[in-house]
Amino acid sequence: MNFLNTLQAGAAQGLWWAVMTLGVYISYRVLDAADLTVEGSFPLGAAVSVVCINAGMNPFLALLVAFVAGCLAGAVTGMLNTICRIPPILAGILTMIALYSVNIRIMSDRASITIAADSARTLLMHWLPITNGTWVSILGGIVTNALLVAVLYLFFGTEIGCAMRATGQNIHMARAMGIHTRWMTILGLMLSNGLVALSGSFVAQFDYGSAMATMGQGAIVIGLASVIIGEVLFCHKDRSFAFKLIAVVLGAVIYRCIIALALQLDFLKATDLKLITAVIVVFALSLPVLKKQFAQGKLRRENERKLNGGGGTEHA
Amino acid sequence: MLDIVQVEKSFNIGTVNEKKALQNLNFHMNDGEFVTVIGGNGAGKSTMLNVITGVYKPEGGKIFLDGQDITYLEEWQRAKYLGRVFQDPMMGTAANMQIEENLALAYRRTKKRGLSWGISEKEKEYYRQSLARLDLGLEDRMTAKVGLLSGGQRQAVTLLMATLQKPKLLLLDEHTAALDPKTAEKVLDLTRELIEEEHLTTIMITHNMRDAIRMGTRLVMMHQGRIVYSVAGEEKKNLKVEDLLQKFSEVSNGEFANDRMLLL
Ligand SMILES: Nc1ncnc2c1ncn2[C@@H]1O[C@H](COP(=O)(O)OP(=O)(O)O)[C@@H](O)[C@H]1O
Ligand SMILES: [Mg+2]
Numbered sequence: 001m002n003f004l005n006t007l008q009a010g011a012a013q014g015l016w017w018a019v020m021t022l023g024v025y026i027s028y029r030v031l032d033a034a035d036l037t038v039e040g041s042f043p044l045g046a047a048v049s050v051v052c053i054n055a056g057m058n059p060f061l062a063l064l065v066a067f068v069a070g071c072l073a074g075a076v077t078g079m080l081n082t083i084c085r086i087p088p089i090l091a092g093i094l095t096m097i098a099l100y101s102v103n104i105r106i107m108s109d110r111a112s113i114t115i116a117a118d119s120a121r122t123l124l125m126h127w128l129p130i131t132n133g134t135w136v137s138i139l140g141g142i143v144t145n146a147l148l149v150a151v152l153y154l155f156f157g158t159e160i161g162c163a164m165r166a167t168g169q170n171i172h173m174a175r176a177m178g179i180h181t182r183w184m185t186i187l188g189l190m191l192s193n194g195l196v197a198l199s200g201s202f203v204a205q206f207d208y209g210s211a212m213a214t215m216g217q218g219a220i221v222i223g224l225a226s227v228i229i230g231e232v233l234f235c236h237k238d239r240s241f242a243f244k245l246i247a248v249v250l251g252a253v254i255y256r257c258i259i260a261l262a263l264q265l266d267f268l269k270a271t272d273l274k275l276i277t278a279v280i281v282v283f284a285l286s287l288p289v290l291k292k293q294f295a296q297g298k299l300r301r302e303n304e305r306k307l308n309g310g311g312g313t314e315h316a
Numbered sequence: 317m318l319d320i321v322q323v324e325k326s327f328n329i330g331t332v333n334e335k336k337a338l339q340n341l342n343f344h345m346n347d348g349e350f351v352t353v354i355g356g357n358g359a360g361k362s363t364m365l366n367v368i369t370g371v372y373k374p375e376g377g378k379i380f381l382d383g384q385d386i387t388y389l390e391e392w393q394r395a396k397y398l399g400r401v402f403q404d405p406m407m408g409t410a411a412n413m414q415i416e417e418n419l420a421l422a423y424r425r426t427k428k429r430g431l432s433w434g435i436s437e438k439e440k441e442y443y444r445q446s447l448a449r450l451d452l453g454l455e456d457r458m459t460a461k462v463g464l465l466s467g468g469q470r471q472a473v474t475l476l477m478a479t480l481q482k483p484k485l486l487l488l489d490e491h492t493a494a495l496d497p498k499t500a501e502k503v504l505d506l507t508r509e510l511i512e513e514e515h516l517t518t519i520m521i522t523h524n525m526r527d528a529i530r531m532g533t534r535l536v537m538m539h540q541g542r543i544v545y546s547v548a549g550e551e552k553k554n555l556k557v558e559d560l561l562q563k564f565s566e567v568s569n570g571e572f573a574n575d576r577m578l579l580l
Contacts, residue, residue, distance in 0.1 A: 155431075157433060157434055158430070158431045158432065158433060158434055159424060159429035159430055159431070159432055159433070159434050160429050160430065160431060161434060162413075162417060162420065162421060162434035162435070163421070163424075163429050163434075165410070165413065166410045166413065166421050169410040169411065169412055169413065170406075170407070170409070170410045170411070172402070172407055173407060173408055173409060173410055173421075174392075174410075174421075175391045175392045175395060176369070176391075176395055176398075176400045176408070176425075177395060177421045177422055177424070177425050177477075178392050178393075178395035178396050178424070178425045178426065179392055179395075179421075179429070180390075180392050181392060
């Protein structure tokens, strides 16, 4: 059952990357700005937590440290954007570039470090009566994502959460409603990048077994692809916020499964991954447009048929 | 209650496009006054509201609200004193949020926001009653996204939001200009009702001279960043559109042929 194994592996990976996708959803959909900090905060979370684990820290505590480190990275981008008035995309790129150097410093001038002590994965394997690492990941990933979706859902229902959503949707209105929009943007980017770094730490601990300076490459595109796949497949506009978050998590899982299956094909190599990702994103992004054009074409054909068939006199 | 003292505001300073939008503007308002503002395109009417709300900071002069110097307060900080309705119906609401969520944002305009629920059951009942008086049937669609509403409906909701917490000063910038005549009339009626019931101190910019005459307790005309004419009481009541046109042609030396003020 090679096919099922591939899907399982894809799901296990996808669930950890889904945490990043939740972060991307906050910047891209709630704050309405594609934030490239992601590419730096993802490996940041991995690097910080692996270094902490190797220094003897509890791996679960290391996850928290990764989250906090990501929050700091997000705060930097937020301040570049709101205080220095640098456009969001550029602010993200600047933090991302800076983080590349910072991450290598954190890893003591190396491009990658391996976990040399117990990781969250090995501890869970030890505690749970499951011997299959993939299933430990799937189980842990489901629980983690369920918790995060619940917390995010509750948070965005609070006064601050509502204020943050309003800031992303209509900043003029938000200010007129007495909302400190700068602080909301900074806080949103902190939360977003905190989740991204947390995801980096999960992926390092459960999948790679190490942290790498390059592991964030393409992360933003993967995140956007997952968000869009989730929305296109599972979401109408009017779905509740909780449903949208779940759709985004499923989007990340499906994305990983597609990639895993694609790599099974003989004529594709591991290095084709980025190309495949780009193609998926292009496809997902253009799907709404294609749908619309298809619907319009259908209408037009029906219309023409009616005119030709019904009252031919006008044309005669 | 509102004091604008010698306020100067220019745009594109130091370039060929430099434009003095407000020149030594002085304006005083008493509590409970309802001032209508008219003036040609580019007279500085919107800019006056924008320096009051803090969208722009003036280069010179001071702005006081109830004796407090608000000249350099951030926009979000002074929002707790001010209710605003914009010209563009899209500007005043968050399209992808529900009607009741928008109202809940407005309800918290004067409050500090924390981690309690963004909207409570008790409030919803209050919003339902408030929406019911708009007579648009919105009280039965409280969980609908605001983006589904028409321009007039959105403007009515924005008006409600601006007054949900009584503002010290209500600012209306041609808030019916983007609506069709019938809807505009409805929104204008609602405006008058709310202002009278709550005794709101109000500035209303309008390009309709008839509205400017029949509504409010005082009428002012702006030209080139200044107030050039102010009339209240009996004199205002007896004012005719022709008088205003006459006045306008005096201050602008007859250069008003193309101005949309003439379109009423
Ligand atoms: N953001 C801006 N940038 C540059 N010029 C502006 C800006 N806002 C207003 N102005 C200029 O200031 C003048 C006054 O504009 P405004 O207050 O909008 O006039 P009104 O509302 O009376 O039509 C106009 O000449 C306008 O072009
Ligand atoms: Mg204007």
